[in-house]
Amino acid sequence: MSFPKPCSSLKKATLKRTLSLRQQLFRRLFRSGVSLFCLLGLGITLLLPMVASAQTPTNSSQSTVIKTFPLPSSNIEEENAGASASNDATIQEASSTTAGSTLNEDGEGLTPTYEYRLPFNRDASVGNRIRLEGVYSDASMYFSRPRNWDLTDVKVQIKLRHSPSLIPEKSNLVVRINDTSIGSVPLDRSAAEVAQFLFDIPANLIQDENFLNMEVEHNTSETCTNPNDPALWTEILPDSEFLFKFKTKNFMADFNQYPYPFFDDLSLDDTKLAYLRPKTYSEKWLTTAARYQASIGRLAEYRPLTARLVNSADDLDWNERLVVIGTPAEQSILTSLDLPFSLSANKLLDGDGNPLKEEVGILAQTADPDTGNPILVATGNSEEGVQLAIQFLVQSQEQTIGAGQALLVESLAETTSPDEHNWPGYLPQEKEFVLSALQDEHGNLFEDTTVRGTNAPPVRIDFRALPDSQFSRGSNLKLHYSHTSQINPRTSSIEVILDDVTIGSKPLSTKNHSNQTYQIDLPPHLMKPDSELRVQFTMNPQDSTVCGMAAQKQLWGTLHNDTSFQLSRYIVAQLPDLELFRVGYPFTAPQDLSKTAIALPDNPSQAEIETLLAFSGRLGKLSKAESIKLNVYKNSSIPGADRSKFHWVGIGLREQFPFSEAFNANGFRLFAQFRRQWNDSQIQSIQDNEGVIKAVLSPWSNEHILLALSAQTEAGLREVQDALDLEPLFLALNGDTTLIGRKVPNPSPYDRKDYNMRFLDESAKRQIVDAGVIQRSSLFLENHWWTLPIGIIIMALPLYSISQLYLNRLSDPE
Template sequence: MQRIFRHLLSSSRRQSCPGSRQQRPVIWLLLLTFAGTAIGVTASLAVAQQNDRDITQDENQVIEELTLPEPPPQAPVYQPAPEPAPYEPAPEPAPEPAPAEAPAPREPAAIEPDPEPAAPPAATAPEPASSPTSPGANPNPSSTPDAVAARGPTVPYVLEFNRSPVVGNRLRLQGVFADARLGFTRPRTWNLRSAKVLVRFQHSPALLANRSNLTVRVNGTSVGSVPLNRKQSEIGQVLLNVPPNLIQDFNEVTLVAQQNNSATCTDPADPTLWTEVLPDSKLIFNYQPKPVKLDFTRYPYPFFDDLSLDPNRVTYLLPNQVNSAWLTSAARFQAALGRLAEFRPLETRLVKNLNQAKADERLVVIGTPEEQPALKSLKLPLAIADNQVLDASRNPLPAESGILMLATTRNNGIPVLIATGNGPEGVNKAVQFLVQSKDRQIGTGYYLVVNSVTPVPTPPLRQWPGYLPEKNSFKLRELNNAENEPFEDVTVRGAYAPPVEVNFRALPDDQFTRGSSMNLVYSYGPQVNPRLSTVEVRLDGAPIGGKRLTSEQGAARDTLNVNLPAELVKPDSKIQVAFNLSPREPANCGRINDQQLWGKVHADTNFKLKRQNVVQIPDLKLLATGYPFAAPQDLSTTAIVVPETPSVTDLSTLLEFSERLGRLSQADTVKIEAYTQDALTTEVKQRQNLVGIGVRSQFPFPEAFQENGFALKNVFSRKWNQSQIQALPDSEGVIKEVISPWNDDRVLLALSAQTETGLQQVQNLLNQDPLFFQLNGDTVLISANQASASGYDPDAYNLEFLQQSSQRRLDNSNPFSKVSRFLQDHWFVLPTGIVVFALGLYGITQLYLKRVEKQDK
């Protein structure tokens, strides 16, 4: 800048001749302009330098106040316990030992595990005892605990076919060429050594042995075949080896039966063409457990493994005193686990000390060091003194900072997730970091200090992922498929092609009216028989429209407009588009050459809906979708309340309900709240949908059991309308929903019982899908017929549904829709209104005529 000034001044001196006097004003103007620019740039540089100095000072101050320790040599490593799966068949009783000095017999397994396959000597030889830092040592990065399996014997695992709900009592293969598929996963802690599949079957005695066989495929690769040559439907079995390298994270076993009962021509519709795979068929694995280095990069693994063949088991360590802050953090964390689990089983329990945790569980510790004294007994990267977490300089971390740490206990056999801080705000921030899917993606290492968490705005009330969009006109690509991805064009092939299925889930507060329609856009290939080929649209299996495929050359982007019956669209509805394709050429000996037949559903298929935002409460049937507690989807309008001194059963019920809401909702965060009875405020009562938990004697909302309707009373009495009884023992659980006494637009849900045994029945209903999705009415009574009842057994539980009070309508539609619906509901008012309107109009007309007559006179 100084050089520019000097150049201009020198130029002005050279031009200070009489002939250049006219240019002096221009030169001085340029000088002034550059001077102003220089001053502005200098000021900007000064401000920038000052800002840099301020930022540097702030960073230095933070570094001085918070000093994190250097990473220890190795991160904590979790070593899975090699325990057999709980689903392994029970062994037969061992024979009595001989009275002589013979050794005691070994307890036989249901299926003897295969011997461990021979491995190269380098793989089985023990490692040298020398340290990696010793002279001449050559450490191999691939030999870290994360890359290789633990040395040791293999562990057997048996996976029976009947664990799949589609199997039931048998897996039936019907027709000339039939197949069935079963899926399974490989847990992340497995180093698979061997795999086998044992298939037990029986088939029709009419099958020809030389033309009928059963083939087993694993991930598309055939692993063996057996002829169907058993006589008189005798049970046969075949044990087939599966190469371990065929087993991936997600796998599929396909059973293919080719069946013929004639040497010349077999009728595919013949009912004697059948083979049944028995439910005790199984997959047999031998694996070595792999140690896992704990790191937040892999979170939520190992605390939740979506590839696990067994239920994920999570255990919470109870604090020395339960307060609202711990309840809220635990409820939010459990709801986030429910979202991760989706349809997978999840088992949760609470323990009072670290020694009560089992080897196959994952331990979660939430709370400050003062609330969780057991933290001092764990090997942690950050020190704890005077009930505060310290940094490397032995200074307490800020109370508003959340701290997340990973550790192990019991000889590295149980992984521990710790969410702590030196204050409740820090603990909440640590948990909030884990429940917000976008924030936890940046986590790494095995301990984190969470200084801030991105605030996530509450989504709109009726924006539910996986359900119909809020707008009434939309296209198929705006819906999600079974993989929760936007719908794309789908093509199906063959004469017996499966239908294209679309999730058409209405919002819980949607009320459809006449006039809703679907405009199907589809294509199909040539060579179809126009007399026998059709496209059909079904809604929950009920046909609602169809059209004949008339072009032998095929058609591109043909359309079919279908009316959607208002009474059939529900929150769990599905639309199926079925192509019934028949070839032009006749069948050859009952076999249809149909590979040239295809049909396609296009993603620009569009919908036009007529609906209103109306819902009736209370209604427990709506709880199957989470409504109204999951509106909005971040659960910000829900508050769970437990007694002032909650029991372990109360807390377990709180976790089960939070998990269920997590399974039923999708959002970027969780904002559910939880309180003890003494911490609940009037503002929360008026603002939130409330969930009360506790036995009758300590239930936080006695308003839920008033004189009208079903009520639990003292001395084990119960009342229903004018009837009152005393029942002893009373082990039934009660779920009751009423309109909130503090807000007519909110509901109060009671999860209660006379005893804790009854409250455990409420937990069973919340945990088991077959029971939960039966909810109806506004009150349900739950009882179990046996101690360890299964939700899939229809005779294991008794559910009694009651409707105790009239429902209230919540109407958020526009005024025109309200008037229209009022006239529809009260149609008898319309004729009366017309007569009254006509009489009034007649009276007004007569008055007007009389006034005109008087003016004429």
């Protein structure tokens, strides 16, 4: 009998155990897989509704959808890309170049590179040249970087000529950008030769606000140059320019950035607004549009600002911003814009699908899907709600709390009108004040100011008197200053200049050089609404043999901000006077424009409404307050009882002008069929395209005026708009009547010579006085001094007669 081998039995037993373990493992894996699959299915089932909910847009008034839109791009043809700026004031717009293109951040389309040329003469202070004199001298050019620019390349091209007497090895020009040197060149050109230098500016040095500093060192001697040598000069030519290459950046539709992108204080171009025409022009729409334009004017200040009407978003130009004001019934474009709220039956709905309250206003930002032009929407279910929405943007304090792409404005705090003589940026109302109460050129309160060198720049002080202030004798200035002791007292002095007229000077002393005072009388006739006070330190080194920068740095003078002023003045104004209108008076008194009203024809034309926008923007530039309360009326609804409470502005063509009284008064008059009259002369022209700006005393009040902005044709109204929009023209207004027309078909906005302006002064005037009896008497004697000796003689005659009678009676023996 045979027995099985032990190894064979062991293998079988091991195999059985292995199979059993594998089966258990497979069973466990199968159970785990089934459980995992069930959990995964359950999770997907739970997550799908949440994902769908997150992807579904909501119209709830509590939520805000933030979107980014590309800013508009220039459409200028490439053939204009390389054109250089001309020597005059003609300015080239941003132009597209052939530099490479890249995908934008969203990977959609191409982002082109643009070129922009900024000539130095864009700054009005440059004029025909920047002249640098003395051994050491410098000048600065300010420029900004628009918020939507992504700079790729920056250069500055400087053209200059200099004195042929300079020693090239010891004379040079150093150029700095934001205190960082970007290059230097020798001044080695021959007489009358124009030098041209191109400097690269690293893009990382460019900030929002920038200063290009040009410093020169002049030497005509190998040993020591006389700083008063007239041969020490260099002139920077006005056609020098900055060259920018950039790509545009997207903007975020969010009111925490307002007023950007509708106004950019860093922009190098004009601010251009386009108002979408509503179906009808109601007084509410006219008032809200005028107030909004005035608010943008306040932001723009000295920067160019234009506005026009358009029929649709397709009419927008490059870099133009669209403003949509009105209810859904008035503005049908609201149904086609990408906005974070719903519309039904021309009603705005809340998150529950119910119409919003009539008194609620809505503000929203979006952009044109084709061009990328920013669009501002101010709407509501009633005109009151629309006006409330615009008023939120107008009131400067409320703007700061805005956030998100859309806002619901439910209520606004009422603001009080400021005092009529509370004008920010002008002289305080107090009789005595110090320099620290005034603002410097940057809008900050004055601090101690130090200047250095033999050619130290003057300390400039805006000394703008209120337009209805008339000064008398007794006004004075008490300077408080300090200076270095390392000066030559025989040739060093401090000089005070008011509007280019020297009103006082005093030599500087080496003994007493700290905390000095100097009192000067202020001439009453020199203090005006646009006056500037300059304090000039003229400093020469004590040792004339010492040369170099060290000698310049040791020369310093400081004007302290406790310098005091004492003014004697009355509140007096002669009206009407368009020269006072240059600073806004009397329409900007008070500064919230609450005493100014505008009247339009019942069916205003596009030219008349654009004139309204131009005038409103100008009033905004000339005023500063927390709110704007300007009102606009149509001719048929002008309140009769309130006519005496306002300064009125009439806008319209002569045939439908709202106030016939403006042209029935004395002076220049317009009639039908292109007829015009002045004094006893009357003519009739074949075509009259001139604009008329005329001021007369108000027929309804002795303390108000009526301003007429009129013309015979719409072309004439465009001339009025130019006079209001363009600084060179507006600052030329004079007399009580200004006639304006163009000399060339396409006049330059920077050259007044392209326009023909004539000034007339024939209307009756009235003196508006706000003073007590004693002040009125003193003012009368100042203006009519000749009545004083006549009055003395008249009073002396009866006294003489009485004394003679008395003497005769005493001499009579009886």
